[in-house]
Amino acid sequence: MSALAEKLYTIRYKVDEQSHLVIKDQETCLHCRTKECQDFCPAEVYHWDEKDKMTNVAFENCIECGTCRIGCPAHNIEWVYPKGGHGITYKFG
Ligand code: SF4
Ligand code: SF4
Incomplete structure (x- = not known):
């Protein structure tokens, strides 16, 4: 198992039913040439769907690292913590 897989x-x-991550404007993603959200997210939450021309968000996999708050060059991702009682916890030992 890789080090990242071990940490995950x-x-x-x-998981909450409602996403805590929202793409503000899919049109902005359409014109985004780098689409680096696919690279900076360690949990592979963002995926550009070439067929539907939109960024899909697998919010269920988010590990709340906060990178996408600053990582999107167009500031096109709205990020809040999941509602109380939802989100991630860490197992130790
Ligand atoms: S980096 Fe930002 S603008 Fe570009 S595809 Fe991802 S969310 Fe959209
Ligand atoms: S907070 Fe981190 S893990 Fe969650 S979507 Fe953003 S970059 Fe990915």
């Missing part, structure tokens, strides 16, 4: 294994998820 220590996380427990309690």
Whole structure:
């Protein structure tokens, strides 16, 4: 198991039904040439769908690192912590 996979294994998820991550404007993503959200997110939450021309958001996988608050060059991602009682916790030991 890779070091990243080992770290991800220590996380427990309690997924909310509503996403805490929102793409503000899909049109902006359409014209974004770099689409670096696909690279900077360690949990592979963002995926550009070439067929539907939109950024898909697998918010269930988010590990709340906060990178996408500053990582999108167009500031096109709205990020808040999941509602109380939802989100991730870490297993130790
Ligand atoms: S980096 Fe930002 S603007 Fe570009 S595709 Fe991702 S969310 Fe959209
Ligand atoms: S907070 Fe971190 S893990 Fe969650 S979507 Fe943003 S970059 Fe990915």
